[in-house]
Amino acid sequence: MEFKRLTLDNLDSEHICCAITDKKGESGVSSKKDWLRKRLSEGLVFDKLDVRGKVFIEYIPAEKAWCPIVADNYMFINCFWVSGQYKGQGYANLLLERCINDSKEKGKEGIVILSTEKKMPFLSDPKYLKYKGFKIADKAVPYYELLYLPFSAQANIPQFKEFVKNDLIDHKGWVIYYTNQCPHTEKYVPILIxxxxxxxxxxxxxxxxxxxxxxxxxxxxxxxxxxxxxKFITNEILSEKSFDKLLIKMKIC
Known part of the structure; x- marks a missing residue:
């Protein structure tokens, strides 16, 4: 099987490999593609296995990343996903290798990615990343880790911006921050509201x-x-059912 790179020419016709299928009129998929279309001109790369499955890596120069970090001259991985029947066949290694080689060719100092102390929904597996040589650059409560793979011993160490290292905001009630970086949000945020x-x-x-x-x-x-x-509660994109379970866990009626 071959890998394919999304471009402005093929973005509309390509399956973007996310859990929401590319059904006609699906708001989540169209919103994600609109988000990608704008980012491609900023250096975003979306490489995927040429199948209708979830086998892809998406990365962008860290200066353009939608993440409160300082990681000058690094490449930031937005999303890295291999699932289903494609697991265990070496595709994750191949996708990561493509990202590393591309980043080196573009003169980057290394790669940086947001992960967690333990595997969490919608974030890359820290165990796999550390096995591949990624190290902890910085931490933010309650469980976030900024992992990096430097290409030399002289590479700068990325950091979270200071204001994001706690888990508090000045708002009462329930507040959801979200973007169209994931197709799930356009669908599930209105449902949860x-x-x-x-x-x-x-x-x-x-x-x-x-x-x-x-x-x-x-x-x-x-x-x-x-x-x-x-106070921050979760990064998991919730359905009504999963939110009700959360209420029970939090003992909120």
Missing amino acids: NHLTSKGFAVQAIKLDTTEQGQKAPNPFTTYALFYNG
Whole structure:
């Protein structure tokens, strides 16, 4: 099987490998493709196995990353996913190797990626990344790790911006920060807002629409971050059912 790179010419026709299928009129897929279209001119690369499956890596120069970090002259991996029948066949290694080689050719000092202490939904597996040589550059509460793979001993060490190292915001009630970096958000954020409203909860959705907003976000995972009464709760994109389970766990009626 061969790998394929998304371009402005093939983006509309290509399956973008995410869990939401490319159904006609699917708002999540179209919003993600619109987001990609704007980022391609900023140096974003989306490499995928030429199949209708979730086998891809998406990365961008760290200066353009929608993440509150300082990682000058690094490449930032937005999303790295191999799943289903394609696991265990070496595709993750091949995709990562393509990213490394491309980054070196572009004169980067290394690669940086957002991960967690233990594997969490929607974030890359820290165990695999550390096995491949990534090291911890910085940490942010409650569980985020900024991992990096330097190409030389002289490479700068990336960092989280200081304001994002706690897990607090100055808002009451439920607040969701999100972007169209993931196709799930355009679908599930409105569903969760309606669900919260039906339960009588106050809720505010804050959509980050620009790189600058992403780099000033109060949580490292700008794709989706749920807060309650000013405290970060989860980065997991929730359905009504999973939110109700969360309420029970938090003992909120």
